[in-house]
Amino acid sequence: MNMLRTDAEHASQKKRSKLLQNASFQKLLFLFVALVPTFGGYLVFGLYPNLLSVYYSLLDWNGISKAKFIGLENYGRLFMDHYVWRALGHNLFYMATVPLITIFISLVLAYLLTNKGYAGTAIFKVLFFFPNVLSTVVVSLLWAFIYDGSFGLLNAFLKLIGIDMNGFYWLGDTRTALAALVPPLVWAGVGFYIVIFMNAMSTIPKSLYECAVLEGASHMTRLFRITIPLISPLIRVSTVFLVLGTLKSLDLVLILTRGGPAGSTDVIGLYMFNMAFGEQVQNYGYASAIGMFLFLILVGAKLVVDKLIPDRGYEY
Amino acid sequence: MKERRSVIDLVWWVVLIAWSLTILFPIVWDLYESLKTNVSFFQDVWTFPKQIQWGNYRKAWVGYHLLDAMVNTLYYVGASLLIGTFLTALNAYALTRMNFKGRKLIWGMIMLSLFLPGINALIPQYILMRDLHMTNSLTGLIVLDVLGENVFFLMLLSGFMRSLPRELEESGTIDGASLFTIFFRIILPLSMPGLVTVAIFKFIGLYNTFLQPFIYLSDSSKYTVGVNIYHANMLMQYTNDWVTMFAGVAITMVPSVLIFMFFQRWIMEGATLGSVKG
Numbered sequence: 290m291n292m293l294r295t296d297a298e299h300a301s302q303k304k305r306s307k308l309l310q311n312a313s314f315q316k317l318l319f320l321f322v323a324l325v326p327t328f329g330g331y332l333v334f335g336l337y338p339n340l341l342s343v344y345y346s347l348l349d350w351n352g353i354s355k356a357k358f359i360g361l362e363n364y365g366r367l368f369m370d371h372y373v374w375r376a377l378g379h380n381l382f383y384m385a386t387v388p389l390i391t392i393f394i395s396l397v398l399a400y401l402l403t404n405k406g407y408a409g410t411a412i413f414k415v416l417f418f419f420p421n422v423l424s425t426v427v428v429s430l431l432w433a434f435i436y437d438g439s440f441g442l443l444n445a446f447l448k449l450i451g452i453d454m455n456g457f458y459w460l461g462d463t464r465t466a467l468a469a470l471v472p473p474l475v476w477a478g479v480g481f482y483i484v485i486f487m488n489a490m491s492t493i494p495k496s497l498y499e500c501a502v503l504e505g506a507s508h509m510t511r512l513f514r515i516t517i518p519l520i521s522p523l524i525r526v527s528t529v530f531l532v533l534g535t536l537k538s539l540d541l542v543l544i545l546t547r548g549g550p551a552g553s554t555d556v557i558g559l560y561m562f563n564m565a566f567g568e569q570v571q572n573y574g575y576a577s578a579i580g581m582f583l584f585l586i587l588v589g590a591k592l593v594v595d596k597l598i599p600d601r602g603y604e605y
Numbered sequence: 606m607k608e609r610r611s612v613i614d615l616v617w618w619v620v621l622i623a624w625s626l627t628i629l630f631p632i633v634w635d636l637y638e639s640l641k642t643n644v645s646f647f648q649d650v651w652t653f654p655k656q657i658q659w660g661n662y663r664k665a666w667v668g669y670h671l672l673d674a675m676v677n678t679l680y681y682v683g684a685s686l687l688i689g690t691f692l693t694a695l696n697a698y699a700l701t702r703m704n705f706k707g708r709k710l711i712w713g714m715i716m717l718s719l720f721l722p723g724i725n726a727l728i729p730q731y732i733l734m735r736d737l738h739m740t741n742s743l744t745g746l747i748v749l750d751v752l753g754e755n756v757f758f759l760m761l762l763s764g765f766m767r768s769l770p771r772e773l774e775e776s777g778t779i780d781g782a783s784l785f786t787i788f789f790r791i792i793l794p795l796s797m798p799g800l801v802t803v804a805i806f807k808f809i810g811l812y813n814t815f816l817q818p819f820i821y822l823s824d825s826s827k828y829t830v831g832v833n834i835y836h837a838n839m840l841m842q843y844t845n846d847w848v849t850m851f852a853g854v855a856i857t858m859v860p861s862v863l864i865f866m867f868f869q870r871w872i873m874e875g876a877t878l879g880s881v882k883g
Contacts, residue, residue, distance in 0.1 A: 312784075316703070319784045323699035326692050328711055330752025331718065338729035339721050345729060352732065398624060401617050413621050415869055416628055422865045422872065423858065424813035426831040430838055430854050431631040434638075440847065442634050445650045476627065481876055488877040508613075537724050540815050544835060558724055565728045566820055573728050580725025587722050 345577035352573045363578035373579065376548075376557045377586075379467060380536055383556070384590070387474045388531035392524060394475065395482035400512045402483070403490040404498075414487070418480035425477070429544035432473040436460045460546055463553040470554055473541060482527055489520040525598045532594050533587055557583050632858070639851035646848055658848065665853035673826060674833035681743045681818070681829055682811040685750040690758075690804045692751060697762035698792055702774070715754045731820060741823045749817065758803045761878055765799035766792065802875045805868045812860055830857055 346363055350356035367373055398417065402410050420428065435442045438458035447454055459469045493516065501511050517524065539558035542548060548555035548563070561583065564576035638646055639661055641654040665671065699705075700712060730749070731740070739745030769792065777787040793800070818829045828836065834857045841850045865872065 315784045316705075319695075319788070320699055320703065320705055323695040324711070326752055327696040327754055328715070331715065331754040333752070334730060334733070334749060335718060335721070335726065335753050336714070338726035338733060339723075341729035341733075342725040394624075398621065401621060405614070405617065407614075407618055407621065409621075413625060414873070416625050418869075418873055418876075419865060420628055421876075422809050422813075422861045424831050424861065425815050426813075426835050427854060427858055427861070430834065430850075431635060433838070434635065434851070435631055440646065440650055442631065442650070449651075484873050484876050508617075533722075537722055539724075544815070561724070562727070565731075573732070577725060577728055580722075580728070584722050584725055588720075 342577045342580055345573055346581045348574035348577075349572075350574045351571045353571075356574070359574070363575050364582075366575065367578050367582055372552065372555065372560060373557070373582070375552060376555045376560045379554060380556050380586075382467060383471070383474070383535045384532055386471050387478075387535045388528055390471070390475050391478050391482060391531055392527060395479050395486050396512070396517065396524075398479070399483045399486035399490055400508070400516060403487050404508070404511075414484070417483050420477050421480040423477070425540045426544060428473055428477045429541055432476075433460070433545055436469055461550055463551055466546055466550060466554045470542060470545060473545070474535070474538075477541075478531070485523065485527070486520065489523050490516055493519050521598075525594075528598060529591055529594050532590055536583070536587055536590060557586070635851050635854055639848060639855050641848055643846060643848050661848045661852040662856065664846075664849045665856060668849060669833060669837045669853050670825075671830070671833070671853065671856055674828050674830045677743055677827055678812065678829045678831075681746055682808060684747045685811050686804055686807045688747070689751045689807055690800055693755065693758050693803060694762055694793060694796065694800060695788070696754070697759055697766055698788055700759070701763040701766050702792075715756060715759065718754055719756055727816075727820070734821070740821050741827065743822070743827055743829075746817060746821055749821075750811065758806070761803060761875075762796065762799050764878075765796050769795055801868075802871055802878070805864065805871055806875060808864055809861070809872070812864075830860075 347358060347360055348356045349359045349362070398413075401407070402414055407413075423431075434440075436459040438444065438454075438456040438461065441459070443459065444454045444457065457465075459465050497515055497519075498511060501515060506514070537558055539556055539562055542554055542556055542559050543562065546554045548559050557579065561576050561579040564570060564572050564579060637654075638650065640657045640659070641652075642658055645652055645654065700708065734740050734745055734749065737745075739748060773791050773795075774787055777791055782790070813831065814829075815831050815835070818832045819835070822828055822832060825833075825836065834853055837853055838850060841847070
């Protein structure tokens with residue numbers, strides 16, 4: 290009897306341990322499937338190339354011939370390269386204009402849609418978001434049609450109100466091309482910020498406005514004195530996002546002007562791109578050095594924006 | 606709190622209308638001109654088309670090989686979207702609802718990707734793919750898109766899965782269900798709204814990607830829709846066939862318009878998910 294019990298106990302223990310083993314094996318298998326493709330892929334195709342780009346920036350290499358280690362020579366060349374600084378200047382111009390205009394327009398439109406309750410608010414909201422789902426190629430081509438000298442919408446419109454531009458190519462002139470790229474960049478981005486600002490604004494209690502209304506504050510005063518301070522953390526995040534995005538972006542410029550005419554719209558990302566994948570030159574080492582330089586600028590830009598916009602939240 | 610409407614209100618309303626027009630005008634203009642002949646377009650961009658030229662759409666569809674491009678895009682977007690969403694779901698489940706050694710470290714390393722600009726990885730990534738013989742291939746692009754982490758999608762699904770009650774797994778384990786059964790039978794169906802949001806955003810993102818396909822694909826027979834229309838526009842400088850180009854751009858817009866029409870609420874709610882409360 291006694292013996293039998295121990296046997297039974299033994300058997301159940303064995304069974305349990307086998308089950309446990311099975312369960313832990315299952316867990317291991319699950320973790321393997323769940324982590325290797327995504328996290329492993331990220332290590333191989335994300336992190337590793339990022340680290341590798343540091344090494345590449347120290348090479349003289351066109352991607353085909355044998356790479357030559359040249360130390361910091363690429364960085365020396367970069368600082369002497371007039372084109373790098375010109376491109377950086379254009380980046381600064383976009384950084385100073387695109388985020389500011391985008392946030393300003395989004396704030397005003399979001400405020401109007403949240404607090405005014407005009408007819409068609411729901412339709413406006415959807416319509417304003419629409420450009421955000423369009424691809425950069427489509428946005429670029431639509432704006433290329435607008436800016437065209439001979440058959441562009443802009444010139445046709447100006448002619449209608451009595452201004453004849455004589456077939457002026459907005460994207461083909463070094464004086465206007467740089468500024469002409471600002472509207473498409475803003476146009477394509479505003480909708481997203483309207484939606485997130487509207488969402489934040491709708492959480493502000495109505496009671497906060499009532500007092501201001503009683504004292505006769507105008508809508509503009511309410512927007513700048515109540516709404517904007519209350520959602521300032523979100524504005525701050527949006528600014529960082531837009532500034533960094535503007536610094537990195539190159540596809541719209543690539544499609545619309547290829548950095549031309551005469552390099553007047555070249556940006557640092559595009560210069561790097563052309564160095565690596567351009568038709569004439571293939572200099573992976575130098576392009577990587579420009580990439581590293583851009584990385585440092587991005588870090589710097591984030592620090593500057595953080596300093597410029599105070600990080601203060603209000604409780605309500 | 607109802608306020609009286611005033612003249613200023615009218616001004617603000619005009620502002621809203623004006624912004625709507627800046628959005629509608631370029632798009633409507635493209636559609637309008639796509640229905641004309643080149644001759645009437647060159648003569649005067651405003652004149653009404655005498656006879657509606659649906660043929661421009663056929664010309665664009667055939668001339669720009671849009672069917673091939675659409676099939677390529679369907680393959681690239683469809684496969685990346687299905688595999689990618691599934692892998693992200695697995696990943697989110699493991700990282701939020703399972704305990705294992707090194708989980709914190711993995712989270713930390715994934716968060717690190719937020720600080721990587723990505724743009725300077727473009728070259729080493731290309732070399733890597735070239736060494737693996739996966740350039741000039743749509744499958745290569747799928748591999749590149751699917752194998753990796755995306756913090757936005759991961760956070761979205763993790764947040765979703767975290768809100769599911771623990772008892773679900775516990776009762777499943779008692780009933781003897783394996784981890785895989787629990788994941789497929791309980792977790793995935795309950796996370797459906799999150800999965801749909803991720804899939805929609807993946808669709809928009811993938812359909813709109815330009816840089817990667819542009820860099821990687823060298824055979825014109827492999828072009829995606831975006832790259833295809835870009836090259837068509839480059840050629841248009843020589844052919845001067847504007848109206849066909851207008852039609853081509855209109856066709857390129859169709860998938861975006863459809864997805865936006867059907868999933869408009871999901872998209873706009875999803876857009877706010879990533880942002881913090883103001």
